[in-house]
Amino acid sequence: MIAHRISVLAAVVAAFVTGFIVTPASAAEIESAIARGGKLYDNWYKELKMERPDSAHPSYPASGKYPKQSWRCKECHGWDYKGKDGMLAKGDHNVGIKGITGAAGKDPAAIGAILKDKTHGYDKLGEKDIADLALFVSKGQSDMGKFIDLAAAKPKGNAAKGEVYYNTLCAGCHGVDGKKVSTGAAVGALKDDPWQLLHKAFNGQPAEAMPALRSLDPAIAADIVAYSQTLPQ
Ligand code: HEC
Ligand code: HEC
Structure with missing residues (x-):
């Protein structure tokens, strides 16, 4: 009986770890894997404590002004x-x-394959990194148009509510004025x-x-963004 249970468990575990994508098991794990994917989307070499690649990305146009990024x-x-749009x-x-x-909403395995194709060439990333990025792309993209007016570049959130959230969630590290940072820019910047x-x-x-x-x-983050626009730069 116990042996049977162990073999069922082993089969379940094997099902998760084989295949191209390492599938997180629970909703909680999925949510933190998506957040990690979001951080990798932001800056994977910083998140992974790796060196920034020396040369520009092969798909980055020569006319681009930020080859280092x-x-x-x-x-x-x-x-x-939304890229160019x-x-x-x-x-x-x-x-x-x-x-x-x-x-x-696409299959994360197919997205993972895109990240390793010639256009992208993210061969330096590990399987878990690719999996988390793919999960972010598939399930983690927020519809920012709901929270930020694109044409006006203005957040739609409630800054007064945002101040309460900012002071309790963010100010401990960033200071009430958003200027208490160690390496980066002020939040207001x-x-x-x-x-x-x-x-x-x-x-x-x-x-x-x-x-x-x-x-x-998501309204909490949107309200914080609205409030942060009022912080000194
Ligand atoms: C140097 C530019 C560049 C960078 C950096 C880049 N991509 Fe791309 N990406 C492209 C190009 C070019 C395409 C193809 C667009 C097309 O088909 O016309 C593309 C397409 C995609 C697609 C397919 C979109 C679709 O609608 O099918 C996904 C998903 C994607 N990229 C994810 C990522 C992720 C995740 C990263 C970071 C790990 C990344 N890309 C970094 C240039 C880039
Ligand atoms: C546990 C500490 C901590 C908390 C809490 C925290 N942050 Fe941060 N945040 C950091 C650190 C560390 C950095 C890296 C830059 C630095 O050294 O200050 C950072 C960077 C940032 C940046 C990028 C700044 C730049 O350099 O461009 C923004 C924006 C930001 N945080 C917003 C927020 C918001 C909004 C909240 C509240 C929801 C928050 N942070 C809560 C530690 C924290």
């Missing part, structure tokens, strides 16, 4: 995942590449980039113990 997913596909359209980061919103702030609020900061709010009501 070109291995980060966000540099080609944007903080709102979203927040990238206006500024000088636009390299005319489409977004990844069309891949939302992202005033013109509410999409980046929202992505980081949902998924956390690469390689830092910053919380990922993605399992909470």
